[in-house]
Amino acid sequence: MMRHLATLVTLVVGVISTAAMAQDADLVKRGEYLATAGDCAACHTAPKGGKPFAGGYPLGSPMGTIWSTNITPSKQSGIGNWTEEQFARAVREGVSPSGNLYPAMPYDSYSLITDEDMKALYAYFQSSVAPVDAVPAHKTELSFPFSQRILMSGWNLLNLNKTRFTAKSGEDAQVARGRYLSEGLAHCATCHTPRDLTMAMKTDENLAGGLVGAWEAPNITTDRVSGLGDWTDAEIAQYLKQGHVPGKGVAAGPMAEAVELSLSKLTDGDISAITAYLRTVPAVADPTQKAAPATFGTPVEDHYSFDSTAARKGLHAANEGRAADASVYADATRSDFTSINDGAVLYDSACASCHMPSGAGSKDGYYPSLYQSTATGSVHPNNLVMTVLEGVHRTGSSGPTLMPAFENDMNDRQVAAVASFVAQNFGNPAMTITPETVAEFRSGGPKPLLAKFGTYLIGVPVAAIIAFALLAIGVVRLQRREVHGS
Ligand code: HEC
Ligand code: HEC
Ligand code: HEC
Structure with missing residues (x-):
């Protein structure tokens, strides 16, 4: 009898602790x-x-x-x-x-x-x-x-909102889930929302486009020209899961990382929820973007019909007349463009093998068309230039994607020339790219005012709040003296 009781107790305890362990395991899995x-x-x-x-x-x-x-x-x-x-x-x-x-x-x-x-x-x-058991080699x-x-x-006092997420009253459950993920964990706004002078996100321009170093995280509001208003739900979902939507754009740079490590691994339900949330984001227009990026360039159906004679030679039409002059192609090997400064020739030497002389890309779409893409149709040159400099490296649900980086093979003038050629022929002709632009992007992008004049700017708003006043006055004075004294 006692033996039976003991067995029973062991069994019960076992069941309870197994249940607890299963609960822990669920918690850890969710984490x-x-x-x-x-x-x-x-x-x-x-x-x-x-x-x-x-x-x-x-x-x-x-x-x-x-x-x-x-x-x-x-x-x-x-x-x-x-x-x-x-x-x-x-x-x-x-x-x-x-x-x-x-x-x-x-x-x-x-x-x-x-x-x-x-x-x-x-x-x-x-x-x-x-x-x-090791700390990183570098300290900030x-x-x-x-x-x-x-x-x-x-x-933090100025910018940090400490309220935890709660659904708004009457908010659709799917939209609420999408908003929770997008505004919270997936932190889309960190990159896609512009920042003010103190580097805080401008909440009234939520997701209207921001900078990540020199990369531009585009406007993803519902605006039909500057944002995602003309993308279908399926296109947004495909972009987030695979980072590649023919006729719209591909994910390179920091977005490739977000897709590869995070978004491609989310459930379809969560991706639909994020998409549903994006549909509710108020439209913010960029007046300099005159037409949607995806409307630039005429797609070429047959990848060799754009200019068949030139294409067979592997040349863009712009170079056809010059092809006889072999000297412009001297040194046109992928790793050495040193003597070439002409955008069209650079394009044929460095890009056409994958994107085709016509810019139409490969038939299967693995090498994307340079028409109808945010990077080439945007009025901002950032992502076109950054793609040429850094290439594309992304592993998504459909396998690895690779475009080589040209940062070590081309100088600023050459990158400006080839990117301008791409913008003029396949993308937005209003995009301007100078060697100076390329140099700035190469060194990490434009510096916000806060960094340029940080000692001055941060001193003012912050000191007022945290009684850092004495120090700030010292800092501000020092800065003024430098400015006026030279
Ligand atoms: C965009 C980059 C970025 C992401 C994404 C990020 N972190 Fe961090 N995290 C940092 C940096 C940078 C620091 C160090 C900041 C500093 O030194 O002031 C940090 C610090 C921390 C610290 C403090 C550690 C310490 O020793 O003081 C914790 C905890 C932490 N992160 C947890 C997380 C968790 C959990 C997530 C995901 C939910 C996450 N981080 C996502 C960049 C990031
Ligand atoms: C680490 C910064 C970062 C984060 C986080 C991030 N993005 Fe992006 N996103 C970018 C950049 C940069 C691009 C441009 C990529 C390119 O053109 O190669 C981009 C592109 C996009 C595009 C394509 C827009 C277009 O017009 O081509 C969509 C859609 C998008 N992101 C949605 C999101 C959503 C939704 C989230 C959050 C779930 C998110 N992103 C999080 C940086 C980021
Ligand atoms: C070896 C093949 C290859 C070469 C050479 C190549 N590309 Fe690409 N390119 C790709 C691939 C692959 C992608 C990304 C496709 C994807 O993300 O699904 C890409 C993407 C792009 C994009 C879209 C990036 C974005 O952020 O939306 C642009 C613009 C581009 N390439 C321009 C160029 C230019 C200009 C050159 C020449 C200087 C060039 N490529 C050379 C293979 C190549």
């Missing part, structure tokens, strides 16, 4: 999915084979390089000793046990994460991520005054 949606790995894993979440990824900020930290559960080098509260405060409010974080960590988006999801994220990081060292992390408390 893993949320970490994917939040793309934590993109920034917390060092490039070229760094250990997952061990930090050491450089984020180029206008104020200098910010290095991500080790968020593995290592007790000595990571967050192994952190409580859930400490973790939640760092992720949602940008304050770690050792002080303020820079907003390069997108806590101003993550502030929306619900308590329930935070619990799951914490469970995943503490129990399922392999601990790495910004110049003064940005070296003063306490300044971020002032920035």
Whole structure:
């Protein structure tokens, strides 16, 4: 009898603890999915084979390089000793046990994460991520005054909304889910929303287009010319999952990373929810974009009918007359363009083998058409130039995609020439590209005013709020003296 009772007790205890373990496992699994949606790995894993979440990824900020930290559960080098509260405060409010974080960590988006999801994220990081007992090789060292992390408390007071996500009354459940993911974990606005002088997102221009270094994260509001108003739901969903929509555009640069590491791994339900949310974003027009990027260029059906004689020679029509003069093609090997400065010749030498002399791309669409694409039809030259400089590297649900980078093979004048040729012939002729533009993009993009005049600008709004006044007056004076005294 006693034996039976003991067996029964063991059984019951076993069932209860198995149930608890299953519940834990569910929580951890959900946390893993949320970490994917939040793309934590993109920034917390060092490039070229760094250990997952061990930090050491450089984020180029206008104020200098910010290095991500080790968020593995290592007790000595990571967050192994952190409580859930400490973790939640760092992720949602940008304050770690050792002080303020820079907003390069997108806590101003993550502030929306619900308590329930935070619990799951914490469970995943503490129990399922392999601990790495090493701190990243580089430490963030910004110049003064940005070296003063306490300044971020002032920035937070001005810019951080600490309310967690809740659906609006009457909000459609799918739209609410999409809004939660887009505004919170997937932090689309971090890249796609323009920023003001203090580098805060301009909330009244939500998703109207922003800069990520020199890359442009385009306007994805519902505007029919500047935004996604003319994209179908299926096209938006395909872009997010695969990063490639013929006749609309492809994802290169930072968006390729977001697609590869995060969006391509979300459920179809969540992708539809994000799409449904994007449909509700108020339209914001860019008056300089006169027609939708996808309307530039006439698509060529037969990939060799554009100009058959020239095409057979592998030449764009613009070069046909000159083809007899072999000298313009001297040195036209892929790795050495040194003596070529003509955009048309550069195009035929460096681009036509994949994008075709006509710009129509390959029949199967693997090499995309250079017509009807955001990068070439935009009035902004950023993504066309950046694609030539950095190429395209993306692994999506349909396998790897590769376009070589030309940054080491072409100088600024050559990149400007070939990009101008592409814009004039296949894209938006209003796009202007000079060697100076290329040089600026090469060095990381335009510097916002805050970085150029940071000591001056940050001093004013922040000092007023955090009683940093004395220091700020000193800083402002110093700056004025330099400006006027020279
Ligand atoms: C866009 C890049 C980026 C993304 C995405 C990102 N982080 Fe961070 N994170 C950073 C950077 C950079 C720092 C260090 C900031 C600093 O030094 O001030 C950081 C710091 C942290 C810290 C503080 C660690 C410490 O030792 O102080 C935690 C915790 C953290 N991140 C968790 C997360 C989680 C969880 C996610 C995903 C939900 C995530 N991060 C996504 C860039 C990012
Ligand atoms: C790390 C920065 C970053 C994040 C995060 C990001 N994007 Fe992007 N996105 C970009 C950049 C840069 C491009 C331009 C890519 C190109 O043309 O090669 C882009 C392009 C796009 C496009 C194509 C627009 C067009 O006109 O061609 C869509 C749609 C888009 N993003 C939606 C989203 C959504 C939705 C999210 C959030 C779920 C998101 N993005 C998150 C940087 C980002
Ligand atoms: C080896 C083949 C190859 C060569 C050579 C090549 N490309 Fe590409 N290109 C690609 C591929 C592949 C893609 C991306 C397709 C995708 O994302 O699905 C691409 C994409 C692009 C895009 C769209 C990028 C965006 O962000 O929307 C542009 C513009 C472009 N290439 C221009 C050029 C120019 C200009 C040259 C010559 C300087 C060139 N390419 C040379 C293969 C090539």
